Structure formats: structure tokens, C-alpha cells
Amino acid sequence: MKWLDTNRVRAVVRKELRDYRRKRAIVVTMAVLPILFLIEPVVAIFVAPSTLSGGSLGKNLVLPILYLLLIPTVMPSTLAAYTVAGEREQGTLEPLLTTPIRQEEFIVGKAAAVLIPTMVASYVVFGLFLAAVALFAHPVVATAFFHQGPVLLALFLLAPLLSTWAIVVGMAISVRASEVRVAQQLATLASFPPVVVILLLAVGVLHPTFALALEFAAVLLVIDLVALRLISGMFDRERLVTGAKAV
Amino acid sequence: MTTTATVRVTRAGRGRSEGRPWEVVLDGTVVDSLGNGEVIDLPVEPGKHALRVRAGKNLASPERPFEAGDGRTVGFSCRSRPQHPFIVQRSVFLLIASLFTHQSWIALTPDEDNVTDPSLTDSSLTDPSAASGGTAGTDTAGVTAPAPGVATAAPGTLGTPASLRSSLPRRPRPPPDPGAEPVLTVNSLTKRFGRRTAFSEVSFEVLRGEVFGFLGPNGAGKTTTVRTLGTLIAPTSGSATVAGIPLTPENGVEIRQRVSIMPEAPGLYLRLTVAENLEYFAGLYGLHHPQTRITDALDAVNLGDRAGDLCGGLSKGLRQRVGLARTLLSDPTIMFLDEPTSGLDPVAAREVHDLVDGLRQRGVTIFLTTHRLDEAEKLCDRVAILNTTLRTIGRPADLRAQLFKSALIVETLKPLVDPDALFASLPVVESWRDVHDGTYEVVVADPRLAAPEVTRGLVGAGADVVSIGEAQHSLEDVYLELVNEDVEAQRP
Numbered sequence: 001m002k003w004l005d006t007n008r009v010r011a012v013v014r015k016e017l018r019d020y021r022r023k024r025a026i027v028v029t030m031a032v033l034p035i036l037f038l039i040e041p042v043v044a045i046f047v048a049p050s051t052l053s054g055g056s057l058g059k060n061l062v063l064p065i066l067y068l069l070l071i072p073t074v075m076p077s078t079l080a081a082y083t084v085a086g087e088r089e090q091g092t093l094e095p096l097l098t099t100p101i102r103q104e105e106f107i108v109g110k111a112a113a114v115l116i117p118t119m120v121a122s123y124v125v126f127g128l129f130l131a132a133v134a135l136f137a138h139p140v141v142a143t144a145f146f147h148q149g150p151v152l153l154a155l156f157l158l159a160p161l162l163s164t165w166a167i168v169v170g171m172a173i174s175v176r177a178s179e180v181r182v183a184q185q186l187a188t189l190a191s192f193p194p195v196v197v198i199l200l201l202a203v204g205v206l207h208p209t210f211a212l213a214l215e216f217a218a219v220l221l222v223i224d225l226v227a228l229r230l231i232s233g234m235f236d237r238e239r240l241v242t243g244a245k246a247v
Numbered sequence: 248m249t250t251t252a253t254v255r256v257t258r259a260g261r262g263r264s265e266g267r268p269w270e271v272v273l274d275g276t277v278v279d280s281l282g283n284g285e286v287i288d289l290p291v292e293p294g295k296h297a298l299r300v301r302a303g304k305n306l307a308s309p310e311r312p313f314e315a316g317d318g319r320t321v322g323f324s325c326r327s328r329p330q331h332p333f334i335v336q337r338s339v340f341l342l343i344a345s346l347f348t349h350q351s352w353i354a355l356t357p358d359e360d361n362v363t364d365p366s367l368t369d370s371s372l373t374d375p376s377a378a379s380g381g382t383a384g385t386d387t388a389g390v391t392a393p394a395p396g397v398a399t400a401a402p403g404t405l406g407t408p409a410s411l412r413s414s415l416p417r418r419p420r421p422p423p424d425p426g427a428e429p430v431l432t433v434n435s436l437t438k439r440f441g442r443r444t445a446f447s448e449v450s451f452e453v454l455r456g457e458v459f460g461f462l463g464p465n466g467a468g469k470t471t472t473v474r475t476l477g478t479l480i481a482p483t484s485g486s487a488t489v490a491g492i493p494l495t496p497e498n499g500v501e502i503r504q505r506v507s508i509m510p511e512a513p514g515l516y517l518r519l520t521v522a523e524n525l526e527y528f529a530g531l532y533g534l535h536h537p538q539t540r541i542t543d544a545l546d547a548v549n550l551g552d553r554a555g556d557l558c559g560g561l562s563k564g565l566r567q568r569v570g571l572a573r574t575l576l577s578d579p580t581i582m583f584l585d586e587p588t589s590g591l592d593p594v595a596a597r598e599v600h601d602l603v604d605g606l607r608q609r610g611v612t613i614f615l616t617t618h619r620l621d622e623a624e625k626l627c628d629r630v631a632i633l634n635t636t637l638r639t640i641g642r643p644a645d646l647r648a649q650l651f652k653s654a655l656i657v658e659t660l661k662p663l664v665d666p667d668a669l670f671a672s673l674p675v676v677e678s679w680r681d682v683h684d685g686t687y688e689v690v691v692a693d694p695r696l697a698a699p700e701v702t703r704g705l706v707g708a709g710a711d712v713v714s715i716g717e718a719q720h721s722l723e724d725v726y727l728e729l730v731n732e733d734v735e736a737q738r739p
Binding site: 090 | 480501506531
């Protein structure tokens with residue numbers, strides 16, 4: 001994208017990551033939350049009845065696998081909600097807006113800074129989960145698990161897209177919210193709608209296929225890109241500084 | 248004939264756990280120990296030497312080679328490096344540090360505050376052209392030596408910016424050349440928020456190198472004007488050219504690249520260090536060689552040795568200095584300083600004044616909004632008084648002359664019996680008024696020429712004259728006169 005100065009985007013990302021690292025609560029939450037979300041799928045896999053036929057067993061494994069997608073969906077929402085409202089609350093937004101940074105660069109930089117640790121944590125947990133299943137689950141369950149190709153594809157493909165959705169929604173709320181706490185509450189709620197589709201898959205209303213996984217991913221990608229454009233438009237310097245829209 | 252040189256080593260202590268004395272190693276020999284917060288002077292022969300500071304067997308600074316000149320003082324500052332935020336336990340950090348970073352546990356850096364050069368003469372310190380013309384040079388040892396004409400800190404003046412201290416005591420600076428190119432031109436600029444008018448029909452020019460004061464009471468529209476000129480807010484009507492670029496939404500990025508704004512609150516990231524804050528903004532401005540610019544900006548506000556400190560641990564005055572350093576980073580065409588001393592105690596405010604005065608001496612164009620009239624009077628070449636509309640603009644002396652007639656203040660031991668008759672008999676007196684018992688303000692065309700005649704008249708009338716002098720009106724008088732006019736005008 002021509003209008004993005006990568007140096008400015010990098011500066012925002014670097015600063016945000018530094019800021020997270022200095023805040024112990026953020027680091028601890030980022031480490032603990034994925035582990036909490038890992039407990040249910042692990043338990044589900046290890047108590048899965050190995051006596052069931054392959055098809056029935058496979059259906060029992062869809063929900064635990066897709067449950068892991070809550071990690072990239074829930075984890076970034078509070079951080080995303082902090083991006084603008086937090087800057088405003090700590091008085092750093094105005095100095096930032098006086099620099100040559102464009103709204104698109106600010107949005108992309110902030111979003112990337114939330115997306116990077118979220119994806120690292122998510123994929124690490126996914127990897128650990130797959131390794132645990134391969135090494136420790138009953139061989140019958142493990143075989144059935146690794147035959148869930150479309151679901152596993154959805155897990156890896158949808159994670160960044162769901163995460164981006166949660167981030168964009170969180171940032172949109174953050175731009176308009178009067179305070180950080182309100183933004184964080186609303187953002188957590190607003191990040192859930194895409195999860196409904198996953199639940200429909202899990203309860204068998206939709207049937208997981210490779211085509212469905214790819215279609216859902218494509219739709220989510222388009223929604224994410226449109227939402228990113230929309231949020232850039234919402235990022236009005238005058239409104240952010242004075243609370244009033246430019247006339 | 249050679250004169251002994253001196254190495255001054257300063258230890259900047261941070262934590263209570265850093266109380267153990269450190270060894271000072273000069274040319275491989277332990278020569279002294281250095282406690283927390285101590286300063287020591289070591290005499291050395293002129294020539295090349297190497298210095299290291301050691302906290303223990305494995306925890307030391309890198310060896311710093313330097314060259315000591317005849318009679319010079321070379322300064323070094325040392326401090327332990329900040330603890331990495333990931334490392335929770337200091338003992339773990341110490342262990343890791345001892346294994347891997349034993350040569351960099353202590354930061355040992357040249358200390359500009361403690362560099363002296365006897366070749367600098369008194370005359371060079373008072374040459375105004377030298378103060379803005381010289382640049383600091385760096386010798387082979389990495390020790391910064393002052394450029395010709397730039398004074399360095401005298402010991403015992405900590406807290407006053409070293410690189411700007413050349414301006415103290417404050418010297419009058421010739422006013423900017425009236426023919427200088429304007430860097431800011433504002434024509435009938437107006438901003439309304441719905442039915443509320445923030446400022447209306449404001450027009451003025453700021454010349455290159457000028458310090459322009461923008462005064463006004465709270466809510467007069469000063470900050471909104473700055474935000475508008477800084478492209479944060481769109482004007483409702485009117486036009487402006489900022490740093491040579493027309494003020495339009497399309498030019499926002501280009502204008503912001505050329506100006507810098509320090510809002511009332513510096514707005515620093517408190518969990519980041521001073522250097523990291525500046526690094527972030529250097530990145531946003533897309534600066535080449537950001538480290539050099541950061542070092543220069545920090546040196547300009549005398550915070551070179553605080554680069555590694557977390558901003559959350561700094562006092563309000565120091566944070567304001569970091570904010571100023573941030574505005575200097577991009578070498579802006581115009582610096583907008585919005586109430587830079589707001590909320591600061593007198594000492595911190597004085598420091599900020601000194602910094603602004605130093606920038607003024609360097610020829611930086613500054614747009615300073617304030618409601619502190621003493622500040623404007625001290626620092627500004629010209630001032631404008633805003634109270635939604637622009638009430639007046641000009642040099643403080645000219646404004647006083649415009650608003651107040653020249654007058655003498657006469658004080659007598661007892662009130663005059665018939666002042667009306669007395670002053671009416673003196674042809675130089677245009678009018679007079681009773682200020683209070685025995686004190687009169689006598690309006691005259693030229694106070695210097697009229698004073699002897701008025702004195703003779705008073706003595707001739709048998710008055711006991713205590714004092715007679717020219718009436719002095721401050722900028723505050725001008726301000727109050729104009730603002731009170733507005734208050735009067737608004738009364739039903």
C-alpha cells in the first residue's frame with residue numbers, strides 16, 4: 001500500500017511491544033489466558049471414548065479443536081480496546097497526533113502490535129496441543145483427530161482472521177469510547193459474532209469441509225479489510241483531540 | 248611546559264542496592280573508590296589514558312580510552328545499566344550479567360557537564376554570534392569538547408542546561424530582522440465549534456528566528472489556535488501558511504513534518520525510558536541517524552545522563568524537559584510550545600525559561616502560548632494578546648507606549664496642598680492624577696526632559712520631594728487594560 005510509511009508503522013509496533021513488556025499484567029495475561037483455553041480441549045481429547053467408530057469420534061473432536069479459536073478471538077480484544085482510548089487517557093494521544101503519522105499508519109501499526117503477540121501465543125498453544133495429542137492421546141483418538149483436516153485447516157487459517165476482526169472492532173470502539181474500561185467491556189462482547197459460525201460447525205448445523213473453511217476464511221478476510229478501511233475513516237484527529245467532529 | 252589535567256568521574260546512583268563503592272581503574276591500576284552519587288577528581292598527566300569503573304570482579308564498565316589535554320578537565324559519568332524488565336529477580340540478572348555482560352554492566356559515558364577548556368576566554372562567552380554559530384566537536388577519546396564560543400557548565404550549577412547555559416545571565420538579543428521571511432502567516436482565521444467561537448478573525452505573522460508570545464486568559468482560544476496551526480483541527484474559515492505550506496487538510500502530513508508542538512502536558516510513555524520515548528518519535532518523524540538526534544536533543548535539555556531512566560520516575564519539571572527534547576528532535580521550522588510552564592514549581596519553571604531562552608539564542612522560531620506575563624515579557628520578541636479576537640500585537644515596549652502615555656511618578660512626604668494649581672502652572676505637564684496620598688502620576692511628553700522642571704516646580708512650591716521617576720508599565724498592565732476592556736464591554 002503506497003500510503004503506508006513502513007518506518008512509521010514499525011516505530012509504532014516497536015513502541016507498543018516495548019510498552020506491553022514493561023506492563024507485567026499484560027505479559028502474565030498473555031501467557032495465562034491461552035493456557036486456560038487449552039485446558040478444556042485437552043481434557044476433552046483425553047477423555048474421548050476410543051471405542052466409538054471413526055465418524056462418531058471425529059464429531060466429538062470438532063468442538064474441542066474449534067474451542068481453541070477463542071484464544072485469538074478473545075485475547076486481543078482488551079488490548080485493541082486500549083489502543084486509542086488508553087493513549088487519550090494517559091495524555092499521549094495529542095503529542096502523537098502532532099507528528100506526521102497518517103491515520104492508516106497508526107491503525108496498522110497498532111493492529112500489528114496486538115496481532116503479533118496474539119498469533120505467537122495462539123500458534124504456540126496450537127502446536128503444543130497437536131504435539132500433546134500426537135504423543136499422549138489414545139492412538140485411536142489421535143488417528144481420528146488428525147483425520148479432521150477441514151477443522152484443523154480452519155483452526156490455523158481462521159486464527160489470524162478472527163484475531164484481526166477482534167482487533168479492528170476493539171479499535172473502532174476505542175476510537176469512540178469515552179474511557180478505557182467501557183471500551184474494553186464492549187470490545188470483548190463485540191469480538192464474539194464470528195464465533196457463532198464456529199459454534200454452528202461444532203454442533204453440526206454446518207458440516208466442516210475444506211471448501212467451507214476456505215469460503216469462511218475468504219469472507220472474513222474481506223470483512224477485515226473493509227473494517228480496517230472504515231476504522232481509518234473514523235480516526236478523525238479533531239474528534240480525538242476535542243471530542244467534536246470537524247465542521 | 249605542561250599543566251596537569253583532571254579526570255572527573257561522577258557516579259549517578261539509582262537504587263538503594265547500589266550503595267557499594269565502585270573501583271576506579273585508571274590505566275589498569277585501581278586509583279580510587281567511588282560511592283553512590285559521589286564525584287571524584289583524578290589528576291593525570293596530559294596524554295592518552297584509559298578509564299574503567301568496576302563494581303566487582305565480573306561487573307565493570309568497558310574500558311574508555313581518552314586523551315587529556317593540558318589543564319583540561321575531562322568528565323565521565325557512570326551508572327549501572329537499567330534492569331531488563333523481563334528479569335524479575337535482580338540476583339538472576341546479576342548472575343546472567345556476570346556470565347555474559349561483565350564488560351558492560353556499568354555504563355561509562357563522557358560527561359559534557361564536566362569538560363573545561365582553558366582556551367575559552369571571557370570574551371568568547373559573551374559573544375552572541377558565537378553562541379549560535381558553534382557546534383560541539385568530538386575528540387578521539389569520544390569526549391565532547393566545547394565548540395569555540397560555547398560556554399560549558401561551571402561546577403555546582405547542576406540542573407541548569409549545560410548546552411544552553413551560555414545564555415545566562417540573560418542577554419538582550421537584537422530583535423529579528425523585520426525583513427526576515429515570515430514562517431507563519433495567518434489571515435482572518437476563525438474556528439467555531441457549533442455556536443461557540445473559539446477564536447475569530449485572527450491575523451498575524453511570525454518571522455524566522457522570532458519568539459512570538461501568544462497571550463490570553465483561560466478559554467481565549469490559544470490552545471485551539473495552536474492545534475489549528477498544527478493541523479489537528481480544521482479552521483472554520485480563513486487561511487494560513489505554516490512553515491511555507493498552505494494550511495489545508497491535504498498538506499497535514501507535510502506541515503506536521505516541519506513543525507513540532509509541545510502540548511501543555513508533555514504526554515510521555517511512562518513505562519518507557521527517556522531515550523525510548525524519543526526513539527519512538529524519531530521513528531514517527533522518519534529521522535535519519537536517530538541516535539545522533541536523540542543524543543543532541545537530550546544534551547540540549549541537559550538530560551544526556553538520564554536517557555536510560557524510565558519517564559515514570561521523573562519529576563514534572565524533568566518530564567517537561569523531555570517534552571522539549573522531543574520537540575527539538577525533528578529540527579522544526581517552528582516550535583509551538585503550549586503553556587510550557589503550566590503547573591510547574593518556580594524552580595522547574597525557571598529551568599524551562601532558561602531552555603526557551605537558550606533556543607531563542609540559537610535562532611529557533613518559537614510560538615509560545617502562555618498566560619504568564621512575566622514569562623512572555625522575559626522571553627518574547629513580540630506578543631499578541633488574544634481574547635477570542637486578537638486584541639493587540641507588537642513588541643512589549645511598543646504596546647506599553649501605545650496604551651500608556653509617558654508619565655512621571657512623583658512622591659512627596661506630605662500630600663500637596665493644591666496640586667491642581669501647582670501642576671497647571673508647569674507648561675510641561677499635560678495632565679495629572681492622584682495615585683494615593685502623596686503620590687501623583689504626571690503625564691508629560693518626554694519624562695527625561697520634564698523631570699528637572701517638575702522637580703523645580705515642586706521644590707518652589709515648598710513640597711518635600713521624596714522621589715521622582717519615570718512611570719514603568721509592565722506587560723501585565725497592558726494585558727489587564729485590554730482584558731478589562733473586554734470585561735467592561737460584556738457588561739450589560
